Amino acid sequence: MSLLVIAEHDNAALKAVTLNTVAAAQKIGGEIHVLVAGSGCAAVAAAAAKIAGVSKVKLADAAHYADQTAENLAALVQANAAGYSHILAAATGGGKNLLPRVAALLDVAQISEITAVESPDTFVRPTYAGNAMATVKSADAVKVITVRSTGFDPVAAEGGSAAVEAVAAAADLGLAKMTGREITKSARPELGAAKVIVSGGRGMGSGENYHKLLEPLADKLNAALGASRAAVDAGFVPNDYQVGQTGKIVAPQLYFAIGISGAIQHLAGMKDSKVIVAINKDEDAPIFQVADYGLVADLFQAVPELIAELG
């Protein structure tokens, strides 16, 4: 049995999520090949060849793969699908755009965002915004799967030595033409959309402290900044920072509550966060009842340490 993993990259570098996808492929079992399709992406193929557990890298290098448009890529994958029992990609914007198209071309179902592998044909995936985990079994000959990276520990980026084999590019379908791409870099993410949020409460003591301590931390984590109402009322930060019942409701992957006691009105706005970290000097603060990781400490010491530790 062989599996094909579609590499995620930007022509220059391999994206780390590919390592989680390979990990999922390993769970399924079999010989793992990686397809690198792009333009001037030999370095990516070289990196893919080093991934632990990968036995072959197929490289399709052509100008019309530079923009990773789904139409051209899907045709290429279809042309190279023969012999594979599974085709996998990361459940990123790119993978989700591409794989359903591949599946339809192969006349098979696609299995979205798996978080666990039960057997080569049975997988676990979240539905209803993660409120119900479905275990699904595929009856198709080829399983086309996107992989949620948080479900699988990445394999080692080094240690393998797969051969890189060039494959022929498929024809340019000319269905889509890129006219612009904008990657937002420096600006801090919005509260509502952020994957990580750093919130400060009255414990920050002043607006000056809030900015001096929390901004560098947020920069390190590419996080949005939030606050408790007490911090807003005290004038540390503007209104639109407020998280809670009467502020914004957020559910990031990671939420830091720093100097926040954890009043129910505040909890109402953040209790659905995936991981909650609380830093508070009062070990009985209610925030610790919902925090996955609680650190009882003076924030004026702990936050600078944390920034340093994050490197």
Place this chain on the structure above:
Amino acid sequence: MSAYTPPLKDMQFVLRELAGIDKVAQLPGYEDASPDLVDSILEEAGKFAGGVLAPLNWSGDQEGASWKDKAVTMPAGFKAAYTQFAEAGWNGLSCDAAYGGQGLPKLVSAAVQEMWKASNMAFSLCPLLTLGAIEALHLSGSDQQKSTYLPNMIAGKWTGTMNLTEPQAGSDLAAIRSRAVPQGDGTYKIFGQKIFITYGDHDMAENIVHLVLARTPNAPEGVKGISLFVVPKFLVNADGSLGARNDAYCVSIEHKLGIHASPTCVMAFGDNGGAIGTMVGQENAGLKYMFIMMNAARFAVGLEGVALSERAYQHALAYAKERIQGRDIAGSAASVAIVHHPDIRRMLMQMKSLNEAMRALAYTVAAAHDAAARHPDEAERKRNQAYVDLMIPVVKGWLTETSNELTYLGVQIHGGMGFVEETGAAQHQRDARITTIYEGTTGIQANDLIGRKIAREGGATIKAVIGLMRQTEAELAQQPGAEFAVIKTALGKGITAVSEAADYIVANYGNDIRAVSVGAVPFLKLLGIVAGGWQMARAALVAQAKIAANDKDPFYPAKIATTRFYADHVLSTAAGLAHAVVHGGAGGMALDVAMF
């Protein structure tokens, strides 16, 4: 701040199973109102209420309407919301299709209005008053007046007001002193001051159409000398465009306990030479027209009662599920949400059961109103009209009085947080407070009920209604189970209480009107409680039939349990009220005024 989710399920249940939307849809002219269309209307109205109006409820309360230089500025967001409301065509839902309305039944309008009122009571008063003015013009206006005003008012481009009250003329409109002087060209100049005029001025629409009660020169004294005039803020040119600013100005607004976003205006007519208006209908018939319209207005205010109680209930329920405090009274390892405490449960059930009873009563009266207006059979029209006339003061008086009790419970469930304005629970209580006052106080409703609606006709209509209630009681007797036994007994005792009190009123109104009138409000409440219980019992019977037909919807067992609660906690008070009616007159009037 609180969210509002229209109770669509209960609304639809009442519309279908108790008020008979399918029968209403068979009335001439209402054929469009098929149950599935009504479902879509409720669904979409609910989205608008929850999405656009509800978010402005709290901010509108905090900011309030403001007044400067004889003009009112509405709180942030109201103008945009109103424009959206009007453009979506909601204003014309029940209005005549000939002038651009959708001509839907009162019954549909009742459910939709409940949503506007619950989501944002202060906002809802603007379309409410406009609707009142539309109805007055539609009923008594000339063709010229109708074509000038109705299309724009129905489209919501112009709003309307009702200018009745004056400083010396509140409950007693006979004391009105505003003057109307004929100009010889068919127009009149209006002079006088009106107070408490809801939405007398605002910045949400391009024109405001004031309907004003005033006296012509040489008009007879008292109620028989009052005429109705239409006085626009901006005069309307022959081509329909807006002309000169009329001499009708808002000279101040009141600072109130509630409905802060609804401007309550002192209106000065004619301070600068006279406000130009035209007479609506016949001279000296103004109050008669007002009385015809009054049913609609009083019904609408009654709906405010159930609407605010529903909002308060949703608010309190959400808090009760979230607030952790104390252990379960029967023991628990950890602290529990307060919804587990029996006393909180009792309060929530009190709110829930009364809300459902009030809604059922109001909507069934709305359906009777539709039948009274459109039924092809004259006798049916008459029968329904008599029922509507009897129940209007009850819908107005009982629903609004009850909402004051229920919004109070809403605050109580919140504990200290309820007393804190920011929680928002107090707003519902403050907003509810006006509902028992305007459009005729509860006292005035109760006088109307016992006098004109019962004593004057020797109790004929109420006896017929009691007969219908007894039929429901008989059906209850045939149901199995302890719950139905409780409901049957409680309803039976309640009906007996109403019957005895009504007999007392009919027998004594003529010879001891003072003593009987002491019991007017208790009787109004008694009739409300029992009529509400009657509708709850009908609901329980429907639920029972659904369960018997193997419907697994948990809504139905909940309906029966809620009815049972109502029987034990609400219907059980009927006997006490009947006692107050029958025996309480003497005590009420025993002290001489000088002895107070």
Place this chain on the structure above:
Amino acid sequence: MKILVPVKRVVDYNVKVRVKADGTGVDLANVKMSMNPFDEIAIEEAVRLREAGIAKEVIAVSCGVAACQETLRTAMAIGADRSILVESDVDLQPLAVAKLIKAVAAKEQPQIVIFGKQAIDDDANQTGQMFAALMGWPQATFASKVVVSGDTASVTREIDGGAETLEFKLPMVITTDLRLNEPRYATLPNIMKAKKKQLDVLKPADLGVDVTPRLTTLKVSEPPKRGAGIKVADVKDLVAKLKNEAKVI
């Protein structure tokens, strides 16, 4: 030009779904159902294109049980001109729906088909892409801006960490992201008109499509609950746990 908009009836987004105790699925009895929010955005976009004079007709299509008619009425109340229900009691999976829509498209010949990017029940995020593949059309997924001129469309797509703009030749598929537009509230006259608009009902067999499911759901379970939190010893410990245990940084 015609625009086809597939719409799905799903559990209302305000409803917190509960997994059935026997693990056979989520409890959908007596739960409020609504139009998939992404599909509402799709209808809104299509109606805007018609209002701008770019499209002539907007047709809503739903595949599923008879009650999907309500969803189609909602679509018509927002402004779709007419609608088609492909009625089936089978659990229709994305590939089957894509094939059904393809058969409908063969009849209707739309130039643009606008899908929601995903349905909030199965969260598959597949149907639009699959349909595009079956038709051999370009796909502008996760659209946040659409400009149609003549026989081309320029679409801005949301991608990880930013946005990209591409040009496509019609006919094409668009799938909507949340930021594309804010759907309007239906007006009362339109709600009433929607009742009278044409709604055709077809069966998968009429369209010659085999809708047999390819995936079988073996069980449905609750997601793992938030484990009782722990106190960490110090900052080093915290960072290590976030990296290795929670894997969030």
